[in-house]
Amino acid sequence: MPELPEVETVCRTLREPLVGRRIESVEVFWPRTVEPTPVAEFISEVPGNGITRVDRRAKLIVFELSGGGVLTTHLRMTGQLLYRPAEAVKAAGRGNHLRVTFELDNGARLDFIDTRKFGRIRLLSLEDWEARSAEFGPEPLEAEFDPETFYSMLRSVNRQIKPLLLDQTFIAGIGNIYADEALYAARIHPQKISSSISKKKARLLHDAIVDTLSSAIENAGTTFRDYRSGLGESGTNQSRLLVYGAAPGTECARCGTPLRRIVVGQRGSTICPRCQRLN
DNA sequence: CACTGAGCCTGCTAGC
DNA sequence: TGCTAGCAGGCTCAGT
Numbered sequence: 201m202p203e204l205p206e207v208e209t210v211c212r213t214l215r216e217p218l219v220g221r222r223i224e225s226v227e228v229f230w231p232r233t234v235e236p237t238p239v240a241e242f243i244s245e246v247p248g249n250g251i252t253r254v255d256r257r258a259k260l261i262v263f264e265l266s267g268g269g270v271l272t273t274h275l276r277m278t279g280q281l282l283y284r285p286a287e288a289v290k291a292a293g294r295g296n297h298l299r300v301t302f303e304l305d306n307g308a309r310l311d312f313i314d315t316r317k318f319g320r321i322r323l324l325s326l327e328d329w330e331a332r333s334a335e336f337g338p339e340p341l342e343a344e345f346d347p348e349t350f351y352s353m354l355r356s357v358n359r360q361i362k363p364l365l366l367d368q369t370f371i372a373g374i375g376n377i378y379a380d381e382a383l384y385a386a387r388i389h390p391q392k393i394s395s396s397i398s399k400k401k402a403r404l405l406h407d408a409i410v411d412t413l414s415s416a417i418e419n420a421g422t423t424f425r426d427y428r429s430g431l432g433e434s435g436t437n438q439s440r441l442l443v444y445g446a447a448p449g450t451e452c453a454r455c456g457t458p459l460r461r462i463v464v465g466q467r468g469s470t471i472c473p474r475c476q477r478l479n
Numbered sequence: 480c481a482c483t484g485a486g487c488c489t490g491c492t493a494g495c
Numbered sequence: 496t497g498c499t500a501g502c503a504g505g506c507t508c509a510g511t
Contacts, residue, residue: 201504201505232487259505274505274506275505276504276505276506277488277503277504277505278488278490314488315488315489316488316489316490316504317488318487318488318504318505318506357480357481358481359480359481360481360482363481363482366505368505368506375504375505376504376505425490465483466482466483466484467504468502468503468504481511482510482511484509484510485507485509485510486508487505487506487507488503488504489503490502491501491502491503492500492501492502493500493501493502494499494501495498495499495500
């Protein structure tokens with residue numbers, strides 16, 4: 201599932217080929233992908249726009265358009281945003297799971313492929329986008345996210361730490377993979393109540409979040425199955441994960457205790473029962 | 480306020 | 496072997 205490092209990688213790989221291009225035409229094969237904009241409106245509004253910026257906010261890829269609007273793309277679980285150079289367009293064809301395609305002024309194409317159809321592409325005014333963006337919590341790789349701030353954020357609510365990390369209005373961009381990895385690195389149980397986390401532990405968790413996300417970006421993201429960069433390449437970070445996706449019976453890399461799979465906030469979580477204790 | 484459950488989807492897999 | 500039921504999972508919304 202694409203999280204901050206995967207979305208950042210897609211963003212970086214698409215920026216160079218897309219900025220400065222113009223969208224010539226759009227085809228929508230699955231109408232719900234562009235909800236709530238009606239397909240007819242999407243198709244009439246988007247073409248003719250130049251792409252002036254490609255950025256990331258939380259797990260969204262944001263395309264700033266020359267006409268003043270913004271396209272935001274959320275990949276959810278299985279979405280892929282692939283740049284097809286002109287010479288590769290023919291071979292790419294329509295494929296099985298192509299939901300939306302943008303044809304560009306250089307003959308290239310930007311394809312939104314999404315097996316499970318959970319992904320969304322939204323067309324927003326700049327004002328609406330700014331309002332939406334303001335609902336997200338801080339970006340964990342920005343300077344504003346410092347240990348002191350994080351500690352006071354944790355103290356401000358009484359919630360289980362893992363669902364809290366997954367809450368995009370609390371902190372932006374973290375999903376199931378990196379929540380499990382960061383909590384394991386900081387030796388914090390996913391059900392630990394946020395307000396009861398010590399200042400020292402809060403710093404450890406802060407640093408674990410930053411380190412986990414940064415090194416995942418350096419490794420171009422985690423590819424389990426569907427995730428690809430904007431140019432179709434797999435990531436390599438999966439080989440560095442210590443808990444997420446571990447086979448049953450896998451031993452903790454630190455203490456050798458068999459890892460355990462539990463459910464927290466309705467999501468599967470892998471922990472070391474010895475390193476990550478509730479009390 | 481904090482948490483739970485349904486719904487959105489399809490591909491894979493465990494179990495028969 | 497062939498089938499089906501159930502699971503996975505980010506996010507939103509309604510309900511407790």
